[in-house]
Amino acid sequence: MMPIGPLMIEHRLIERMIDVMKEELFLIEKEKKVDPEFIEMAVDFIRTYADRCHHGKEEDILFRDLGVKKLTDEHRHTMEELVEEHKWGRKVTARLVEANTRYIHGNKEALSAIMDCIETLIEFYPKHIEKEDRHFFIPCMDYFTDAEKEAMLKEEWEFDKILIHEKYRNMVIAVEKILTAKKL
Ligand SMILES: [Fe+2]
Ligand SMILES: [Fe+2]
Numbered sequence: 001m002m003p004i005g006p007l008m009i010e011h012r013l014i015e016r017m018i019d020v021m022k023e024e025l026f027l028i029e030k031e032k033k034v035d036p037e038f039i040e041m042a043v044d045f046i047r048t049y050a051d052r053c054h055h056g057k058e059e060d061i062l063f064r065d066l067g068v069k070k071l072t073d074e075h076r077h078t079m080e081e082l083v084e085e086h087k088w089g090r091k092v093t094a095r096l097v098e099a100n101t102r103y104i105h106g107n108k109e110a111l112s113a114i115m116d117c118i119e120t121l122i123e124f125y126p127k128h129i130e131k132e133d134r135h136f137f138i139p140c141m142d143y144f145t146d147a148e149k150e151a152m153l154k155e156e157w158e159f160d161k162i163l164i165h166e167k168y169r170n171m172v173i174a175v176e177k178i179l180t181a182k183k184l
Contacts, residue, residue, distance in 0.1 A: 003062060003152035004137040006160075010054045011129045017045050018125050025118045034114050039100040046093050046121070053163055055086045057156050058132075062140075065152060069143040078136050085128050092120050 021042055028034050063079055071079070099113035141149065 001153060002141055003149055003156060004141060005153070006156050007054065007058060007062070007137065008133060010049075011133060014050050014054065014125055014129065017042065017050075018122050021118055022122050025115060025122065028111070028115055028118070032111065034100070034103055034111060036100055036104050039096065039114065042118075043093060043097055043100070046089075048163075048167055050125070051086070051090060051093070052166075053160065055089075056163075057159050059083060059086065061152055061155050061159065065148065066140055066143060071143070075136070075140060078131065082128070082132065082136070085124070089121070089124060089128070092117055092124070096121070 024035075024038055024042075063083065066075075066079060096114065096117035099110045099117060102110035103114060144152070
């Protein structure tokens with residue numbers, strides 16, 4: 001398998017989540033209310049899977065290794081754009097978290113901010129994925145030797161292995177902090 005294989009498989013799961021978010025947005029618009037637990041699940045998916053696990057491998061392995069190659073101007077420009085889009089996606093997700101928190105605390109005006117963020121994300125991800133799948137990943141493989149591609153793929157598996165431990169170590173650190181704050 002090429003190192004873009006796992007990344008393209010991950011794109012398919014992200015698309016499934018985006019489809020669910022589309023349906024959920026339709027329900028929010030219809031019922032004029034939000035299920036905050038759904039938003040929390042969607043945010044966890046976006047932050048842990050789409051951003052940390054998926055964008056993490058793109059940025060820390062594929063883009064890092066492309067960065068030392070003599071890329072065409074077009075490919076370099078696209079790679080920079082993709083990194084900027086990842087950053088922008090993080091900002092929208094942070095806005096969604098903030099709006100959901102306001103909504104949970106009874107601020108009904110946060111509803112429109114939640115809808116706006118979901119709409120932005122469901123527009124953003126398919127475009128971003130299409131750019132990678134159709135215009136970037138495959139031509140970029142030509143910059144690498146077979147050995148380099150194999151090494152990247154191996155590194156991707158290693159990258160994935162640490163993530164579950166990282167997620168739950170961070171969770172323990174967070175609950176420890178909450179407990180300390182409660183005791184003060
Ligand atoms: Fe990406
Ligand atoms: Fe991607």
